[in-house]
Amino acid sequence: MNKRNTVLLAVLAAGVGAATIWGRGDPGGSATTTEAVVNVTLPDTFSGAARMGQRAFNSTCAACHGANAAGSDAGPPLVHRIYEPSHHGDEAFELAVKNGVRAHHWKFGNMPSQPGLTDADLSAVIAYVRELQRANGID
Template identity: 65%
Template sequence: MKKSVLLAAGAGLIAIAAFVALKPEPRPATPQKGDALVEITLPATLGAEAAMGKTAFDATCATCHGENATGRLGMGPPLIHKIYEPSHHGDMAFIMAVQNGVRAHHWPFGDMPPQTGLTQADVKNIIIYVREVQRANGIM
């Protein structure tokens, strides 16, 4: 009797081990509209102006450009990206984008309309915020 119990227990363990070994890996989730487009590293701390810029960004820009400017699939590009480094899109490009909107040219997201409800100080602080996060990610 003891031998048959041990054999049954051993067979059960082998079956469990086989199931675990042969179990297919879960498929990665299919990206959904609105998902972040890039992974970033946030700075350990933000300067005072950048912190105010993050607040303004979250209120006005994050809907399309994503949390922490990581972009949103099907909605808007990431600003924490080499394309938006200061030597390619200087601070004035951001100011003009807010004031006048932007025709789609780097990404297939469509045109960006002009943004309202932001003061010049808000825009300046948003730029400081984006630049601090870019620097934390090696974009200079």
């Protein structure tokens, strides 16, 4: 490999690395990771509804949205300012779960509907997510 190709390869590698670092946690970024997208602080205690929601979340939502809604390589974190109640109210979560939603803040792809959650499950999941958000300064 000649010197010019070596330099071009090094510049390309540096650019990819910088793009990956820049994209982590950025709603417009496209970087993926198997780690949590954000760090989540758990509340000292959960309400009864949130504890039920945690179980439903873990069985239905965590595969994409990560443990404690911290995000993953398959879905965005729900403990994020984008999902604060004034921007995405409870109804937005309900509609997303019932109807699916087109990707619009993140580049994880479209979210399919989740028909396995009952209305009671969904209410409990929302309580869980909102309590996680409040524990992380999002309200």
